[in-house]
Amino acid sequence: xxxxxxLILEPLQEMLLRFKAFLPNLLAMLVIVGxxxxxxxxxxxxxxxxxxxxxxxxxxxxxxxxxxxRKGDLWVKPSVVVGAVAFWMLVIVTLMVGLSAxxxxxxDSLVGEFFSYLPRVFSAAMxxxxxxxxxxxxxxxxxxxxxxxxxxxxxxxGEVIRALLMLMILAMVMEQLQIAxxxxxxxxxxxFGGVVVALAIAFGVGGIGAxxxxxxxxxxxxxxxxxxxxxxxx
Amino acid sequence: xxxxxxxxxxxxxxxxxxxxxxVVGIPSFNSAHTxxxxxxxxxxxxxxxxxxxxxxxxxxxxxxxxxxxxxxxxTSIADFDAILLHHRISPVSRMAFPYSGIPGKGSAxxxxxxxxxxxxxxACVVIDSDLRxxxxxxxxxxxxxxxxxxxxxxxxxxxxxxxxxxxTNSIVYPLTRALYGKRVRQPIxxxxxxxxxxxxFYLTKEVWDSDVARFGIxxxxxxxxxxxxxxxxxxxxxxxxxxxxxxxxxxxxxxxQVVSATFELMEGYADAWGPVRGSEPVPIFGFEYTVGLEHxxxxxxxxxxxxxxxxxxxxxxxxxxxGAGDLQExxxxxxxxxGEFRFPTGxxxxxxxxxxxxxxxxxxxxxxxxxxxxxxxxxxxxxxVIEVExxxxxxxxxxxxxLCLDFENGKDYLLARWK
Numbered sequence: 110x111x112x113x114x115x116l117i118l119e120p121l122q123e124m125l126l127r128f129k130a131f132l133p134n135l136l137a138m139l140v141i142v143g144x145x146x147x148x149x150x151x152x153x154x155x156x157x158x159x160x161x162x163x164x165x166x167x168x169x170x171x172x173x174x175x176x177x178x179r180k181g182d183l184w185v186k187p188s189v190v191v192g193a194v195a196f197w198m199l200v201i202v203t204l205m206v207g208l209s210a211x212x213x214x215x216x217d218s219l220v221g222e223f224f225s226y227l228p229r230v231f232s233a234a235m236x237x238x239x240x241x242x243x244x245x246x247x248x249x250x251x252x253x254x255x256x257x258x259x260x261x262x263x264x265x266x267g268e269v270i271r272a273l274l275m276l277m278i279l280a281m282v283m284e285q286l287q288i289a290x291x292x293x294x295x296x297x298x299x300x301f302g303g304v305v306v307a308l309a310i311a312f313g314v315g316g317i318g319a320x321x322x323x324x325x326x327x328x329x330x331x332x333x334x335x336x337x338x339x340x341x342x343x
Numbered sequence: 344x345x346x347x348x349x350x351x352x353x354x355x356x357x358x359x360x361x362x363x364x365x366v367v368g369i370p371s372f373n374s375a376h377t378x379x380x381x382x383x384x385x386x387x388x389x390x391x392x393x394x395x396x397x398x399x400x401x402x403x404x405x406x407x408x409x410x411x412x413x414x415x416x417x418t419s420i421a422d423f424d425a426i427l428l429h430h431r432i433s434p435v436s437r438m439a440f441p442y443s444g445i446p447g448k449g450s451a452x453x454x455x456x457x458x459x460x461x462x463x464x465x466a467c468v469v470i471d472s473d474l475r476x477x478x479x480x481x482x483x484x485x486x487x488x489x490x491x492x493x494x495x496x497x498x499x500x501x502x503x504x505x506x507x508x509x510x511t512n513s514i515v516y517p518l519t520r521a522l523y524g525k526r527v528r529q530p531i532x533x534x535x536x537x538x539x540x541x542x543x544f545y546l547t548k549e550v551w552d553s554d555v556a557r558f559g560i561x562x563x564x565x566x567x568x569x570x571x572x573x574x575x576x577x578x579x580x581x582x583x584x585x586x587x588x589x590x591x592x593x594x595x596x597x598x599x600q601v602v603s604a605t606f607e608l609m610e611g612y613a614d615a616w617g618p619v620r621g622s623e624p625v626p627i628f629g630f631e632y633t634v635g636l637e638h639x640x641x642x643x644x645x646x647x648x649x650x651x652x653x654x655x656x657x658x659x660x661x662x663x664x665x666g667a668g669d670l671q672e673x674x675x676x677x678x679x680x681x682g683e684f685r686f687p688t689g690x691x692x693x694x695x696x697x698x699x700x701x702x703x704x705x706x707x708x709x710x711x712x713x714x715x716x717x718x719x720x721x722x723x724x725x726x727x728v729i730e731v732e733x734x735x736x737x738x739x740x741x742x743x744x745x746l747c748l749d750f751e752n753g754k755d756y757l758l759a760r761w762k
Binding site: 171246249253 | 503506507508509510511531533558594595597598601638639640641642645648649652653655656657660705706707708710711714715717718724728
């Protein structure tokens with residue numbers, strides 16, 4: 110009978126011993142997560158004050174980030190979004206560090222993978238941010254130059270340039286995040302190539318009439334104006 | 344303060360010259376076929392009006408490939424007796440060298456200022472190398488107010504065709520006059536006289552990597568002189584006729600360099616222009632006379648096309664800069680036919696002020712911001728041409744005067760928004 114009771118108690122005792130051994134790890138995790146959450150909140154508050162001091166929201170307005178957010182139905186200030194992103198990044202990192210304190214082999218490998226993936230997330234975010242700014246700048250430069258040259262489709266041209274650049278940047282981001290790399294590459298090649306071929310066909314074959322009309326209109330507008338400008342602007 | 348470093352041979356020439364009372368600077372780039380006339384006029388002017396003064400002619404060249412510097416070195420007046428009767432002829436040194444720095448008129452001027460400083464010049468003159476209408480009297484008119492009148496800066500006063508100088512007439516002159524309160528009619532004329540003291544003051548400024556090094560130099564020199572309290576005068580030089588313009592010169596770039604330099608100066612001298620109200624005339628030297636001016640062809644239809652295309656394509660950018668009220672007025676203009684197209688002067692003054700404020704608040708990249716002004720400027724220029732075409736020269740000048748008064752009256756609008 111005693112043997113039978115021992116058979117029942119032994120695993121329980123072992124579990125109790127393991128739990129006792131595990132308890133400090135659990136406490137360490139809770140402390141890490143608790144402190145991490147507090148730090149994340151503190152850093153968010155500091156970041157918000159810093160962004161307000163450097164006029165980040167006005168800069169975002171100028172760069173078009175605010176407009177982009179509004180299009181995505183996001184109505185808070187850009188600085189609040191940056192603060193929230195930073196906060197949740199810190200929370201996730203804290204959770205990962207806390208989980209690693211449990212010293213469970215399976216969790217350890219998961220945490221290891223997470224941290225090795227982080228640089229990719231960071232570089233993808235940088236590519237996206239810089240790419241967005243550059244595409245906006247380039248498309249606006251094209252728009253203004255074309256409008257100043259009196260080109261009727263300047264706005265369309267600027268938008269096409271922006272879309273193509275963003276497409277290229279998104280493909281770079283996906284490639285960086287290693288999300289369906291081969292599919293993204295193929296999709297990008299097909300889409301980008303498709304756009305170019307479509308434009309070529311549109312102007313070369315399909316849109317030959319429209320292309321002729323556009324060219325004729327441009328020529329017709331220029332033709333009667335043989336009068337040259339002798340004006341000195343300075 | 345960075346100083347200009349000259350090549351050993353140029354340094355030797357400067358040391359050989361020792362000192363000079365007058366320095367005549369001629370910035371150039373591929374002007375071999377016109378610079379000879381300019382050098383001869385300068386030589387004759389110096390010989391005729393300043394025979395007792397030591398003078399040096401300095402050609403600061405931008406790397407010409409057509410032998411401009413050789414023309415300067417070899418040009419001399421063969422027969423002074425044909426020009427002079429009793430005056431003693433004092434030899435005039437000449438030096439020609441390529442300047443260093445950003446390619447542009449401003450970098451060329453900087454080298455001239457440096458030579459003037461090294462030669463301890465009392466008076467300096469800068470004149471364009473492509474002038475066809477320059478006479479020896481220009482040298483007298485630009486130098487004498489400095490040497491004898493106690494003035495530090497002499498701006499030119501020309502008779503120009505009523506259609507010419509539209510960036511000056513519609514932006515730079517009214518804006519500078521309203522801001523700093525001095526009626527300098529040709530603030531970016533290109534040919535100036537100034538004291539050695541002012542040349543040295545210019546050299547203390549660290550602006551040589553900006554648009555001042557290019558087309559912005561003229562407005563920078565004028566504004567710096569006015570805003571820092573130097574004594575300013577104007578000299579009537581007659582007609583300004585120069586070589587045919589470079590067809591490759593882009594209007595957008597010119598507008599950008601001049602306007603960005605003007606707006607940049609507004610930033611630096613906000614304390615100087617803030618309290619100024621109204622404007623006062625600046626002393627004028629020289630005998631004013633009427634000159635015959637060549638006909639100027641203007642294609643207003645093409646200008647209005649650029650304006651209307653800007654209205655279609657740049658609406659969002661203009662909305663951000665001008666605001667809904669003024670944009671609505673601009674849109675209304677777009678609906679008018681070519682013949683009855685007019686640009687209200689009050690609206691134009693507000694537009695220029697709105698752009699200055701947007702520049703100050705960095706609403707867009709500076710180049711994009713100012714280049715987006717071009718279609719509006721085209722519209723304003725076309726409207727001016729249509730308006731003054733049937734008018735006489737002096738009546739066209741009255742139209743410019745009305746615009747200036749609108750700039751002066753609208754200054755509170757600028758101040759209220761300038762934070």
